[in-house]
Amino acid sequence: MKEQAKKYIIEAENLAHEYARRDENGDVTEIVRALDGVDVQIREGSFVAVLGANGSGKSTFAKHLNRLLFPTEGTLYIDGMDTADSENTLAIRQTAGMVFQNPDNQIIANIVEEDVGFGLENVGVPTDEILLRVEESLKETGMYSYRRHSPNHLSGGQKQRVAIAGVMAMRPKCIILDEATAMLDPVGRKSVLDTIKRLNQKEHITVVLITHYMEEVTQADYVYVMKQGTVACSGTPGEVFQNVGTLKECRLEAPQITQIVQELCRAGVSITNEIYSVERLAEELLRLKSGFKG
Amino acid sequence: MIRNITIGQYYVADSVIHRLDPRVKVTGTLLYIVSLFLFHNFWGYVVAVGCFFAVMVLSKVPFSYIVRGLKPIFFMLVFTAVLNLFWTPGTVFFRFGAIQLTWEGLRKSVFMAFRLIFLVLGSSLMTLTTTPNQLTDALEKLLRPLRHLHVPVHEIAMMMSIALRFIPILVEETDRIMKAQMARGADFESGSVLQRLRNMLPILVPLFVSAIRRANDLALAMDARCYHGGDGRTKMHPLRYQGRDFAAYFICIAYCVLLYSAVTYLPML
Known part of the structure; x- marks a missing residue:
């Protein structure tokens, strides 16, 4: 019953997004509807997976959660903040942190600890506080002993943990992993998943795991399966895996x-x-x- | 070949020079480079070379490490020296057909070579003892007054630091693409210079495509982490001058005075 009392941190209602493809003159030639009427509700502190094959709209959905994109139609509230309102941009990005797919392309600084502090520098946190929070989140992700290393000498899994530490330093309520394990080897993937599971259980951070690996989904509390910009089915992992037919239609396999x-x-x-x-x-x-x- | 360039490669050691504020090092190096070109006197070089070695010993960077920085400019060095040697008019001391060597030419080419060598050695020493990050921080701080002229100082510093971060990644990628093309029978080693340049094209195109894709990803990641320009930004490791930094500035001034007096008061050689 206690779980039920928790409020929704992510509330999408009839969310739609259209990409317009333009020719050289800037005229719209084609409109691609990447999201089409998505209804998703995610409770605070839960571990939710979003499954989908390539082109199912799951990455577009992820970008909405961080206000990198905003709705063409429908509404999306992150912790009560409307993503359609540009005033909320920084607040939303501090509430919902994002980890991307390619480990190399999301590390900005040349030293691990400076990269973890990058987000904090951007929002103007005082120096002493930055040092404190960076140390804390590097310890949480088990990367503290690498704090003075160059990111170039780390493995993919370690780089992703640095990226997670960078998000954690912002003290978000929610962390979104947009296929963050897709480019990792099994060892790296396990280390990243273990880290986020620990953060979910100990720090009660809401985790939204976007993936096309079915094995990763098994640990989630709740699963959304996406297909052509819509939610094809949802439920606990057990319930979803029973729907072999629906999964096949979504080009997924249990x-x-x-x-x-x-x-x-x-x-x-x-x-x-x-x-x-x-x-x-x-x-x-x-x-x-x-x-x-x- | 790219791997040989020492500029931008930090030598890890714990020394007074390493601990200095990067602003002092940048200013000092600039001063040193400019000073190399301001005199034509043997004694000046004694002072400049002496000072370089004094700083080098303090920095604990081995000489062999610094000298590596000279490799890429070796050809240019020989070229300038030869040009100066053969084409400077003056008292001839050697003649062989159309070739004639002059004392002035010899003197000029030796001095020019010295200047170039110590220009590179001096700046290498700076980059070897300063992390690229400190360097960009220093430039951002030093160039801050230019903001009033609408120069995007923060953006330039940010671009530099990102470029530095991606150099090793792109070098690795170039290597990978080259190997992939070689596996498909591409030949980068034989043929004329023009031919070899043309053979590089299948490397450059994928490299550029990938670099642009990376830039796009990185921009998104920066956005996601609340980056919105230099306004209202704080620093995790802000630059703060310490006592030793003021001492270093003082030593820089002392160097200038010493150099000036050596050039002015000692007999011309």
């Missing part, structure tokens, strides 16, 4: 583990549906096996 479990169910094995990790599946199978013996 994680391998879920597929195995579903096949087992179909074959008549009495196994629970809520299994998302190899360890958990192994445990469950062992339990079943010992059950047979006993």
Whole structure:
């Protein structure tokens, strides 16, 4: 019941966005509707995943959350602030921080700690406070020992954690990861996901994870699946993975583990549906096996 | 080849010179470079070279490291020296056919070479002891008065620091593209200069496309992190003068006085 009492931090109602393609004379030749009537409500402190194949509009949606884009139609409120109002730009960007896909293209400074402080410098936080917050968020993301390093000598996963630290230093209520793990190797991906999970659980930061990796979604509280600019389906990961047909239409596939479990169910094995990790599946199978013996 | 340039490569060490305020180092280096061109006297070079080595010892940067900076200008150095040597009129001391060498030419070419060498060594020493970030900070502060002339000082400093951040990334990318083209049979090593330049085209085009894409991404990331120009911006590591910085300024003045008196009062050599 306590979860229910929490207010919505992101409220999108009938959100639509159109890109206009223009020719040399500046005349509009084509209008692409990247978002078309999106209704999304995200509670404070939750871990929400937005799934979608390429061109499903998930990145456009992410850019709206940070006011890098604003609605063509409909409304989007971030922590009660209307994104259509340009007065709110800086406040929204401090409330909802964003981590992008390419680790190299989002680190601005030549030293890790200066990059983490970049956002704070921009909003005019006093020097002492910057130093304090940078130290704090570097420790939170486990990058403190690299504070004097050049970002060029870090691995992709470490760079993304620096980017997360840069967002965390702003003390946002919400962090948006726009395919932040797409360019990482499995080790880097795990380190980034572990970091954001910890931030979600310990600091109660709202996490919006935008991705096309089904495996990452399993940890989320709630999942939105996007298709051609609309929300195709939504629910808990378990509910979403049941909709194999809808997922196929969205050019997505349920994680391998879920597929195995579903096949087992179909074959008549009495196994629970809520299994998302190899360890958990192994445990469950062992339990079943010992059950047979006993 | 790009990797050989020492300018912009910080040498990590803990020395008095490293700890100096970058503004002092920039001003001092400029003063030093200008001073190299203001005299034509042997004693002046003794002072200038002596001072360079004194600062070098203080900075703990090994000489071999600084000398690397000379490699890219080696050709230019030889070229200027030869030009000066052969084409300066004066007392001839050697003649072979149309070639004649003069004492004035010899003197001029040696001095010119000295100036160029110490110009590069001096600025290399500065960049080796100053991080690129400190350097841009210093320039932003030093050039601040130009804002009144509507020079976008903050933007220029920001651009410089971003350029510095992306140089290694783009170098790596060039390398990667070159290897990819080589794997497809491209040849960058043989042929005439013109031919080789033309062969570079398949490297430049993808490099530019990628650089523009990166710029676009970076602009978005900066926007997302509340960047809105230099107004109302604070600094994580603001520059503050310490006692040693004033001492360094004083030493710079002392250098000028010493140089002036050496050039003026010691016999012309």
